[in-house]
Amino acid sequence: QDRSLTGKVTAEDGSVLPGVNIAVKGTNRGSTTDAKGEYSLSVSQGSTLVFSFIGFQTQEAVVGSQSVLNVSLKNDVSQLQEVVVTALGQEKKRNELVYAAQQVSAEQLTQTRNPNLMNALSGKLAGVDIKVSNTMGGSTNVVIRGFKSITGNNQALWVIDGVPVSNANNNTTTQQTGGAGVDYGNAASDINPDNIASINVLKGAAASALYGSRASNGVIMVTTKKGRKNSFDVTVNSGVTWGKIDKSTFARYQTEYGQGYVSTFKQANLGAGLGDVAPYDVDASFGPKFDGRPVYQWDAIDKFSPNFGKQTPWVKAENGPASFYETAVTSNQSIALSGGGDASTFKIGYTRSDETGVLPNSSLKKNLFNFGGSYDLNKKLTVAATVNFSNIKGNGRNNTGYNGKNPNQGFRQWWPLSVDIAQQKEAYFRNQQNVTWNWANIQGTNPIFADNPYYTRYKNFSNDTRDHYQGSASATYKIASWVDFTGRFSYDGTIDAQEERISVGSAAVPSYIRFDRNFHETNLDLLFNFRKEITKGISFTGLLGSNMRRSYESSMRASTNGGLAVPNLYSLSNSVSAIEAPTEIVRKIGVDGIFANASFDYKGLVNLDLAARQDKSTTLPKSSNTYFYPSVGANFVFSELPMLKNNWLTLGKLRANYAEVGNDAPWGSIYDVYDKPTGIGTVPYFSLPNTKNNANLKSERTKSYEIGIEAAFLNDRLGFDVTGYKTSTLDQILPVSVTSATGFTARYVNSGEMQNKGIEVSAYITPIKTEDFSWTMNVNYTRNRNKVVSLYGDVTNVQIASLQGGVTINAALETNADGKVIGGLPFGVIRGTNFTYMNGQKVVGTNGIYKPSASSGEIIGNPNPDWLGGVTNTLKYKSIALSFLVDIRQGGNIFSLDQWYGEGSGLYPITAGLNELGIPKRDDVYQRGSDGKYLLDAAGKKIQAANPGGVLFPGVQADGSPNTVRAENIDGNSLSAYGYTSNAPRAMYVYDASYVKLREASISYSLPQALVNKTRAFKEISVSVIGRNLWIIHKNMKYSDPEDGLSSGTSNGAGGYQSGAYPTVRSYGFNVKFRF
Amino acid sequence: CVDSLDDYNVDTKKAPTVTAVTLFSNSLKGLIDALVTPNVNNNNYRLYVQQWAETTYLDEQRYNLTARAIPQALWQSLYRDVISDLTEAKKILNANTLLSAESKNNQLAQIEIVEVLAWSVLVNTFGDIPYTQAMDPLNPLPKFDDAKTVYYSLLDRLDAALLLLNTTGTGFGAGDLIYKGDIAKWRKFGNSLKLRLALVIADSDAAKAKTLIAAAAPNVFTANADKAAFPYVATPPNYNPVAQNLNPTYSTRQDYVITSVFIDPMNELNDPRRQQWFTTVGGVYKGGAYGFANTYADFSKVGTKIVDPTLEGIFMDYSEVEFSLAEAIERGLITGDAADHYNKAITASITYWGGSATDAATYIAQPKVAYATATGDYKQKIGFQKWFALYNRGWESWVEWRRLDYPKLLPPTGGSAPAGLQIPVRIIYPIVEQTLNPTNLKTASAAIGGDLASTKLWWDKF
Structure with missing residues (x-):
């Protein structure tokens, strides 16, 4: 007997859920909740209602005698059942995906209140290599599935709510290759972590191809928080963290000798x-x-x-x-309001972050605003808009590399240990x-x-601002039940201004440098979305669309010339000599794309996905500016097989795909133009540029295969996702280095292939789960093998960067002694002088120092790690949660210019102390007369002292006998056993970059819900104690953080070089969160 | 649609076409900078010929050519920044149908003379070099040509260029930063260059040298005013690179002092050029130890005239030409009075640096200077005085020292100096070529007898 039943469906947090599907089990009857989350239905007692809603766990309820049945749906925490946002903002159930995609929740991201979103991702994703700089607000290198482009961009594409945003790095090339410069960070760090609902990472080409060319490096899709209909919610976060350098990542010194050579x-x-x-x-x-x-x-x-x-x-x-x-101090305050009415939603957020860095006179201020709203004009038409604005103000950012303005050039390379910092x-x-x-x-x-380091920080500082405007407006029209149309216009613009100065009185020529840059990109997307059940059991979802992208970049860099006329006045007009013409850049790029995607699902068991895109780009020659690329993928959800149902297997899925992505050329690589050096008097100069362009370029291409298996067991207590992939990037458009005997130092060619093969694993397990206590472990593992397969013609080496200290970073093929190619080498190999070996023993020269190889082109290091890992443990007891992340990097090499110079200049403990005989290393090896000159024996050879100092390096002499020649270590000008002075093999200064870090830890306590409810005003109150970079559990580089890189980008290769490295900042603090 | 966006991939801020003269002017700047700069990363020839010594960092005066990319700096600036612009200028000129034949010929000849000079620097520094296959961006692996073949080709090219010069046509005008379009002076410059280049082969091919010098000698420089010099100005970046590196306005570094090897004999001869060239310490000219660390404050340093940003950079001067003539006479290549040319050479140098003719005469009158009474054979006499006259012109001085084998210079020995140092008689190939052009480099290294700084070039017979 049917009777009327009403009720309200809410989420766990109390917000109402409109549109929840309610089905009466075993019948075809049902209903949905209205805008207020309410439903009414006529049912018979004892029947079972099934409440289902995307993003929530499906819940069943048996109808008793009541007339009101309220239900609270739990968020779907299952990692395999969740809804993920895929390319162009399409929502798909994870079940349907034919490629690897990994989601990170807002909670995981913001747990330790890291103001830099990119850094907050470290260790939380499989297949993603994140290298964090230790600079305040500095750049972060985010590379998915290995370096693919030899000289081009390798950074993942960032997309917010379906709209690509700039992650430009506006540091100079000099900075990126270890020279003087300031690390201004990259623009993705402007994204407000508090505005993020989730992040989904599309790792392979199949997943990302719909974004076109730029997505070949993978896509990081940011989905921002949205308001919910008929709700109102306010969240306030307030926190402070303090940071101090981790001394295990800083130089330790010898204690016996002071200033001098x-x-x-x-x-x-x-x-x-x-x-x-x-x-x-x-x-x-x-x-x-x-x-x-x-x-x-x-x-x-x-x-x-x-x-x-x-x-x-x-x-x-x-x-x-x-x-x-x-001590660095960061205060972070944010407020977010969200909610909605019957037909509308909105959210407004504001975050303010004030940071002072560990360097004196450094600060970073961020103001981040977010707005988003949607309105249902009628049942068919919905309009929505988002606006994100950020304003970043930096003062005294870190100068990096070999640079008098980087204090570490002094502290790590050239420093007198008799000088007291406090006195300075x-x-x-x-x-x-x-x-x-x-x-x-x-x-x-x-x-x-060298200047007084305080003078440098207070007088020769830089300052900068970055305004980032990003927003979109869209309209979606439901044409029919099976098709809707979306038009979206989006805008992403940044305005950068940078100022650098050297004051009158400094060691370097006083100067003022100003850089202004204006960048914007517009995208117009027109999309048709289809979703239709073709026959029973087979459903179709499709996408047909076009994209029109236009970007514009304009910048000017100008500097004073020959000094500053008036001290402390920083303007271009204050130049002593007339200034040289500013470097003026205007770059415009236009790409038009059309694309289609069709996917067929058979009973949730099998899914076939086809996609294709064609792009037309202005950066290619007109005759070959169009390129097409397809992708195909399929999955098989074997856990849906009847015989495996209701088993210990919660989900099991196999997937495979193949995809290609085309890519256009860098701007301005087709037509030749002339450089214009500064003329003399009234006589102008012109000059051929250093790079020869190529009018015959065609698009480059990335081809990738991927297979994966996903499984979850025991009601999702345990699960994994394993993916294997192989990616080849062919016909690379690269400015290949050529001998300057060609008249150029580089030439654009369409050649070369780089391959990446790898395995990535993400897994989770909840070993303990009781009412009060749970323990969950998330594990990520990444293993990528990169290989340069071919280069250009007979060229076997493309130099990526030539670095101070006599080492280079290269993309290279392996050759045998005759110069014949015998294989490929990983990208970014370090070349320099190696040890010379005899029967496997290191050869020591007649001066007692290891004899360097004749060629400085020997391979002495590979910066690529063997594997990366991240383990997050989350323990919850009632309202207390403890979470910590251990981040691991195994293998990879780094050349340290710091050690190369610092050991030469006598800073480090190895350069002092006692030798193996117990005699001070810095004592004479040979006898001298009272005039200071060496005493010679009859044969004219120096006579060894009775108690010789110096250093005896283990190895053999040129004749193969064990080494007995002691290296002298008495004079930093020329007789030092170590570092640059000794001209030792560069291989001696290549280190293992492995580390194990306790990256993040937090303890949070949420007031019990009952208590919070009593306050009436609040929905949630929680307090957390947080820490970042707390402990480097293990590393092999003695005096620095092996992770600290120079910048983001490709020009420093895969990061195998450190110069003036900054120490890690260990930070800890607290955060209070209120929701009402 | 993208196809209508024709200007999108065009650099609207850079010139797609330029005139030949602007490239020519730029290449003059590139060439003179490479020859003049004292930057340790580029040019250490003043250290090799022991005019200067280093104070704190000793790598360069101990001939370490691998700690920095020193060979690459010269290689790159000559190939990429000088010869490539000259080649391009020629290409543009040849395509110009509006220019009169006379003017075109003059301009081509001006380019050619400078290009021959630039090539001669390369070939006399490294030995075998990419030449016939060079300057072709489509050939990334150019083969190296035999140094002697290259050199003879340069001699031919110089002769051909001299034939093109005609005073009825105009050359490059204001953009000719050396002579402002004075073709007669270019003819003198070309012939003086021919004299210089021909003397280099005097030991190996006296007959060829004789023919060349006989033709060149009547047309060479006859006064200081004839010199080929680059007019540096006070404003960076067109200032003298010595000022850039050593003038306290532009650098606080104190890397160099004058050596005792150079100053002591000048003191002995009471050389009037010292006051222009050096500072004094306690009222005297005092040189530091060559090859060892020196306290900056204790020794003479480069004088204010040398670090003047407007000090002109010299491609070739009259004094040098007169020394060459004296030598050519001694070698029997031409006839004349060697002593007279020797005296003119010294006088030209002293008067160029601000001394008077009387100063010069007094100087020459000293028995140790006078040609008749100075020590040694002609090579030693000329070599010794030319060494002074080529002060601050390290590369040229290094060539003359290798050629004449005088003055006798010794590498640093004893003390902290490593055993077995040898003053370079050649510069090793740039390290990057090991990876950029490995096979051809290997062949060339073998051909010249090893890619070493001790490998003598083909003409360096003694």
């Missing part, structure tokens, strides 16, 4: 009589031994110092360079002058190489 003092009278003078004009620690004697040091030359004209004890500085770093600080703040430890002369008129 040689062990003796010079003599002069600086006020207290003739006495020892520290070699203030050198920047090394190969000087005299600390013995506490009175010595005129740098401050004896500073007129304003209390030590002016005085001698001070020759001892190790009490405050070493580590004390230069301050006092000396600077006494009158804000450049009181350096490194005077050019005894009058102290100016520095020679």
